[in-house]
Every structure is written in structure tokens, then in C-alpha cells.
Amino acid sequence: MSSVDHSKMDNRLNERLATSGFRFTPQRQHVYSVLLGKRDHPTVEEVFMRSKQGMPDISMATVYNCLDALVKCGLVRHVNLDRAATRYCPNMKEHCHFYCEECGGVYDIDFMAEGNHHGLNVPEGFQIKQYDISLRGLCRDCASKAIK
Amino acid sequence: MSSVDHSKMDNRLNERLATSGFRFTPQRQHVYSVLLGKRDHPTVEEVFMRSKQGMPDISMATVYNCLDALVKCGLVRHVNLDRAATRYCPNMKEHCHFYCEECGGVYDIDFMAEGNHHGLNVPEGFQIKQYDISLRGLCRDCASKAIK
């Protein structure tokens, strides 16, 4: 038995894709399972390398396409931390990311009522030097145009 | 009289550069004044174009260098919102960024005790669809190595 429950994952994936108007394809299934398999916030390049192990003919363009579809249907988040390549994260629980300026590692940080840093459950020994909060959505003008 | 107080700005800039081990140069001064002049979160390309108006011989590499120096000495923040180019912001007050998915505009959002969205002063009519919080610093391993 693998670490990921495939039938359950596929149902979830199929449903989410469908409600966003996307089709269910082996490539999207595979890329999603790759993300679930190792939750280390890989770059597109890394997802591509890992995906090729089980699906040697998959192309880079398809990996981009799959990741975009997964983000658009709410199964994956994309994370922009520095000026380097975008990273991907299949953890959709409310959480934030800690980026280590020294080693480049990315860690998930949960929110907690009793967290040690204003509700953030920052692990012992981690030093926060800076934080950023960004919101996405529609500005007033675009929101009012969207209604019409 | 220009909209920016140059003597005051130069003092501030000179001091900050010096304490971070950087030199004060006309290019850094100019790039900083360009950022202060129009606070619309420009990309490097945009900063380059604007900088050339008052300093026609400045090069792209220098703009990158200047922006990096300004970020490192704490006068400017760099903002990564989507997969597009990095943007820059000279507002060092505590605030966060709102990115409009439709028009691509970027707006500063202040924190307020009486804010309407959990302490965020989101303007009337703006629709928040998603938010991201990211922290930067040192992870446990890198922090312990840094002490030695």
C-alpha cells in the first residue's frame, strides 16, 4: 500500500477538476500524486524530474499546464518566496511559509490559538527576520466591472 | 520644490547604506528617488525606464545592483506576487499587498486596530479571494551554524 490513497485522491481530483471545467487526465493525476508524495515545496523543474520517473514521456509544458490546472481548481497553492522559481505546495490547510535565507529550505508553519508568534506555531530555534502578507482578489474597479 | 525632500532623503540613504557596508553613489540615490517618486510597485524594467529619464546612461545591471543594495539596507521591500517579475516598494511601514487578479494592480493595505478584515484596512469594494503569509529568516540548523 502506497503512502497516498489513490482511489480517494482520484475522486477528489476528478471532482475538483470537473467543477472548474478541466478534464481528468493521467498527467494531471500523476503530477498531483508527485506533489502529494513529497511535500517539500518543489519547483516546476523538480516536479518535472520526479514526474518523469513514473511517466517518462511527460513534457515540461504539460507540467506547467497541470500545475496551473491544480492551482486553479484549488488543490495546490503556488508559493513565490524570492526572485527564484515558483514553488508548489499541496497543503491547503490554513498555514504560511517559512523561507530559510541560508539554505533556501521552505517549511510550513501552522496557525494555532496558542502559537508562540502571534498565533504562528514557529518551531523552536527558527529565527524570523521578516514577514510578508499578500492578498489576491479583485480591486474595486475590476470587481464592479465583473458584476456587469 | 520637488515632491521629495532630497537633503533629508540623502542623509537617510547615506546612513543606511553606510551601516550595511555599501557606498553612497549617484545611481543608488537616483534609483531610490525614482522609487519614492511614484509608489506604484514598479518592476525592475519599469524602474530602469524611469531612471533613464534623469540618468540616461544608467544600465540595467546597475538598477539590479541598486535595488539589491536598497533592499539589503532596509529602505525598500521586494514583493513577489505571482510568476511575473519582482516588484519593489519603498513603503517600510508595516503593511501588506493586495494584488488584483484582473488588472494586475498592486495596492498597499495598512494594518489597523479597527480594520474591517481581521485588522486589515481593506478599501471598500475590494474582494479578497486568497491570502498568503510568508516568513523569512533562518531555520534551526542554519541558525545554530551561524552562532558558531
Next chain:
DNA sequence: TCAATATTTGGAATAATTCTAAGTCTCATT
């Protein structure tokens, strides 16, 4: 099964960022 259309593929094209080497400037020290 069939048609319509979404997706995949590989490669080319574009865009963002970094690197390099040579010349120039700044600053501290004479």
C-alpha cells in the same frame, strides 16, 4: 461511434535575472 474541443508534446520564443570583464569611482591613507 463520432464530432467537438481540451490536452499533450517538443521545440522555439520570450522574459527575467545573473554573470563577466574591463573601466571608473570612492575612500582611507599617505
Next chain:
DNA sequence: AATGAGACTTAGAATTATTCCAAATATTGA
């Protein structure tokens, strides 16, 4: 004021990330 060391700027090449494109293929609903 001259000098030397090192930081900075410049232009362009190189690299890296991402998007675009057109043809082939796969998926879905009728």
C-alpha cells in the same frame, strides 16, 4: 594632492524561468 585597494558601473553575453505554437492525441458528451 597622490596612491592603492576594493567597490561600483557598464554593456553584453549567458543562464534560467516561463510562455507560446502548431500538430498529434485524448477525453467527453451526444
